[in-house]
Amino acid sequence: MSYQIYSHVLPSATPGTQRMLKAHHFGEAGARPKVYFQAGLHADEWPGFLVLNKLIKLLKKADETGLIKGEIVVIPVANPIGLAQNFHGYIPGRFAFSDGGGNFNRNWPQLGKKIQKRIKDDITNNSSMNESLVRKAIHQELALLPETTELQGMKKTLLALSMDADEVIDLHCSGEASMHAYVAQEFETHFKPLLALLNAKVGLSEFDTGASSFDETNVSVWRNLKADHGDLIPWGSRSLTLELRGENDISNELAHQDSKALFSYLILRGVVDGEKPVIDDSQVEYYPLDAMDLVKAPCAGIVCYHKDIGEKVEVGEMVAEIVNLMDDDVESSSYPLIARTNGVFFARVQRRLVVCGESIAKIAGKEHLSFREAGHLFED
Known part of the structure; x- marks a missing residue:
């Protein structure tokens, strides 16, 4: 059994208060592929909480029977700061009340230029060696990020847990919506099976939204390096934002359905051992975000x-x-x-x-x- 739970304490915002992030780890540290899940970065978007709760249950059973082959990190509650913004019974968790305000899923630290400067003289003709080089540089730059405020600490912790993952899946939702996802153009084919498993028929395809969102931040380092070095730099991270229907689409039935789909996807990618699902992605269609x-x-x-x-x-x-x-x-x-x-x-x-x-x-x-x-x- 490899299941571990780690609590990451955030900087105290005010005297007598303290918040934490709880990370559920499955598999051996450093095993590949590594997949990272989080829910509730927008703290008023709650379907992902229940989905990841049920996914953890499935992963615990898989761990007990030795089926975890890669590494999986699950953050079921990614934004305790936003959840604490209870205003007369309403939780306005999309924007921060403090720390300059702003959307919790915008303006994340961009490390691409710093990493490019750090490794530019060490790039080799071996893409595997370059991947290791980039991951080491990411780790070094993450360590230098400030964590003076509670929000800085939260962002630094979430990036430290996610940026060395092969895949990053960020769970959100809309007000009222069908299941859909925001997917980088480069990863349309890669993530099409995931959308199919989730019965999502709409994927919004984009290259650079300009938002510096969480999922884009995880990918941007590799995208920037590939622009200069091409195939010498592999895709060390692929990410997407998954929109789990609407705010009130929360039930045991839907959460069970979605968690099973995520679990099947982990099997498909070889992170969990099992019979690979049969994929019919004929109903999945991508639409350009600028359209x-x-x-x-x-x-x-x-x-x-x-x-x-x-x-x-x-x-x-x-x-x-x-x-x-x-x-x-x-x-x-x-x-x-x-x-x-x-x-x-x-x-x-x-x-x-x-x-x-x-x-x-x-x-x-x-x-x-x-x-x-x-x-x-x-x-x-």
Whole structure:
């Protein structure tokens, strides 16, 4: 048995308070492949908590029977800071209250240039040796990251646990949505089996969103080095953000289904021993992130949707309407929201009272949209 639980204490934010990250480790340290899972980086997105709870149960049974061949790290609660932001019974866990505020999944430390400078004179013609060289440099640069504040400590700890993993799977959710994922263009083929196992039909494909999100940060070091050195640098990390439907799509049945899919994926990748699943990925389709229409509210009011999650839409169709409660003429107080692309209506906000200018729905399309700007493809 190799199962271990480690508690990582974060810097104390205020006198008398202390928070921790709990990491569940399976397999021998350093074994390959290594896969890292985390849930709740956005602390108001909770389906992943239950999914990883059930995945840990499956992994414990596999460990007891000697089936763990690689290394697996599971962080079931990745953001205790955000979870503590309880405001009159509501947990606004997407943005930090302190430490400068900001989205918990944006502006993570970027180590690419520092690592490039550290190893540029040591690159060889052996890709395996180069991989080891990069991993060592990552470890050295991570050690230099500041951890003065609680948030800095949390980010440094999560990166230290994830950046040497072959695969990083970050679990999130949307307000109301079908199962979908954000996948780097380079990894579309690699992660297609995972999306198929999860019955996800929509994958958002991107290269560089400009967000410096957690999953992009794990990959960016390798991407930057490959840009300069090509195949001499292998993909030492592949990552994706997995959106587990909507905020209220939480049940034992769904969590069991999703955890079984993740476990089957670990078997497929040889991390866990077992009979490899048969994959039918014919229903999985990738859509460019710069072709995703962000439907915005033209005014504040009540939103009424005309399309359901998963429905196909065409350019010019009304997907929703906003009723402006402050208009004098109630006969003309409804404002239509029109699709600007052909595609799939796959996500929308859960609240029905919306504010002016807010992105309230998403349509996955195929054709580039001129108002979608490369490097700024994620809303906050």
